Amino acid sequence: MFGVDWSYLLILPIVLGALVAALVLVWWERRVLGWFQDRLGPNRVGWFGVLQALADVIKLVTKDDWVPPFGDRILFILAPVIVAGAMLMSFVVVPLDAHLIIADTNIALLWFLAMSSLAVYGVLLAGLASNNKYALLGGLRSAAQMVTYEVFMGLSLLGVVMLSGSFSLKDVVEAQEEMWFCIPQFVGLVIFVIAGLAETHRLPFDLPEAEHELTAGFHTEYSGMKFGLIMAGEYLALILVSCLIVVLFFGGWLGPGFLPGFVWFGIKVVLVINFFILLRAAIPRPRYDQLMSLGWKILLPLSLLNILVSGAVVLWMAS
Amino acid sequence: MGYWLFWIAGGIAILSAFAAITRMNASHALIYLVITLLSIAVIFFLLGAPFAAALEIVIYAGAIVVLFLFVVMMLNLGRRAVERERQWLLPGIWVIPAIMAGALFIVLGIALSGSEHEAVIEGTMVGPKEVGRSLLGPYILGVELAAVLLLAALVGAFHLGRRYIEERREK
Numbered sequence A: 001m002f003g004v005d006w007s008y009l010l011i012l013p014i015v016l017g018a019l020v021a022a023l024v025l026v027w028w029e030r031r032v033l034g035w036f037q038d039r040l041g042p043n044r045v046g047w048f049g050v051l052q053a054l055a056d057v058i059k060l061v062t063k064d065d066w067v068p069p070f071g072d073r074i075l076f077i078l079a080p081v082i083v084a085g086a087m088l089m090s091f092v093v094v095p096l097d098a099h100l101i102i103a104d105t106n107i108a109l110l111w112f113l114a115m116s117s118l119a120v121y122g123v124l125l126a127g128l129a130s131n132n133k134y135a136l137l138g139g140l141r142s143a144a145q146m147v148t149y150e151v152f153m154g155l156s157l158l159g160v161v162m163l164s165g166s167f168s169l170k171d172v173v174e175a176q177e178e179m180w181f182c183i184p185q186f187v188g189l190v191i192f193v194i195a196g197l198a199e200t201h202r203l204p205f206d207l208p209e210a211e212h213e214l215t216a217g218f219h220t221e222y223s224g225m226k227f228g229l230i231m232a233g234e235y236l237a238l239i240l241v242s243c244l245i246v247v248l249f250f251g252g253w254l255g256p257g258f259l260p261g262f263v264w265f266g267i268k269v270v271l272v273i274n275f276f277i278l279l280r281a282a283i284p285r286p287r288y289d290q291l292m293s294l295g296w297k298i299l300l301p302l303s304l305l306n307i308l309v310s311g312a313v314v315l316w317m318a319s
Numbered sequence B: 001m002g003y004w005l006f007w008i009a010g011g012i013a014i015l016s017a018f019a020a021i022t023r024m025n026a027s028h029a030l031i032y033l034v035i036t037l038l039s040i041a042v043i044f045f046l047l048g049a050p051f052a053a054a055l056e057i058v059i060y061a062g063a064i065v066v067l068f069l070f071v072v073m074m075l076n077l078g079r080r081a082v083e084r085e086r087q088w089l090l091p092g093i094w095v096i097p098a099i100m101a102g103a104l105f106i107v108l109g110i111a112l113s114g115s116e117h118e119a120v121i122e123g124t125m126v127g128p129k130e131v132g133r134s135l136l137g138p139y140i141l142g143v144e145l146a147a148v149l150l151l152a153a154l155v156g157a158f159h160l161g162r163r164y165i166e167e168r169r170e171k
Helices: A006-036 A052-062 A073-093 A108-129 A133-164 A169-174 A186-199 A224-249 A261-282 A288-318 B002-022 B026-046 B050-075 B079-088 B091-114 B128-136 B140-170
Strands: none
Touching: A006 A052, A006 A073, A006 A224, A006 A261, A052 A224, A073 A108, A073 A224, A073 B026, A108 A133, A108 A169, A108 A224, A108 B026, A108 B050, A133 A169, A133 A186, A133 A224, A133 A288, A133 B050, A169 A224, A186 A224, A186 A288, A224 A261, B002 B026, B026 B050, B050 B128, B128 B140
């Protein structure tokens, strides 16, 4: 378990790659949203505006990094670190290719769920430490939302675990040689996508930071690079959820042999990310009570039913 | 290497548990509690129980303490609450719990050192499958009893919540 092997060398490229991808994604999302909404989007800096991301970073780093004197200093500084750190930790178990994986453990899926449940602390503490009513309301909302959707995010994955017989993401991908799990586990996929949206609090479900109700929700008081870290955490979460959707439901690195596995993985992840951006452009935000009742009254029973049916089919096929 | 990691994780667990009970600020105390839980998860992992470690983080750190923190936020405890806590937690209060915990510690030490059949932790891997098998095998009664308890809690919570909603509707 503790032997030094070459997979440790992957840590740095994956961390850097994820951060750069998050940075580029900020620009890409604005560009694609502009296209969906029939306007230009950022297109001035560099080729098609790619360097806009770099310009944003320079702006964030050089901005005044203000800590509210009325808040809780330690927790205020800790919160963005948790948001970004928990997401980066999850990338440890994501298999980019059959051998491109930092840690192939038999609890990989649980590790992802554990890290995403720790990410709640970042948001909660940001809301609490800011000592600002909008931040507090945003923090409360997001805590309730994330805890709720975590429940059936885990439950929706049990069908996949049953079909592959393992929590290890490598085994999950290898079990999809014949058929991607998006077909037998379509219900699980839909529930996971919705739960993933709620976990990353992206636009249809971004009630914790709904700008016209709560200014910016839990990160109202944040500025400079601390705000940058929170934003990086949110985009990392989007990339992470997309990676997991690809790994769990769309066969990970599997694909026709003329391209290497990690290229297929990358193509699929980009497609899923674009789907999330399309959802952002297409769907209006629900009310908070609608979000919660959708979770508890529809998605929870549906995911339980999915587990029951999947289990019955697996047993029936085995006998 | 695992040996050293155990001592580090154990030391952090004890220090942060101590901090969790002595902090005046409720939210700081909860964060120390989370650190304790995380280091206990590390110890579980080192003992060869990765499944228990993951569940420790998902359930205790990720769900239960989040709810505690949620309540702390709802109560909106400020600096005044910290002051009040300071008035309540006088040094004299610690005497009796310290004596009781100390006695327990001594008993534990005697039990661990003097027992004839020494409890050795072999460090065999206990994966998710083994946990599932034993939960639905020899420990099925415990699982069923826990299910009944949770159902009772669910019905109770529903009853309380419904009364509150109906009262509001009548107004």
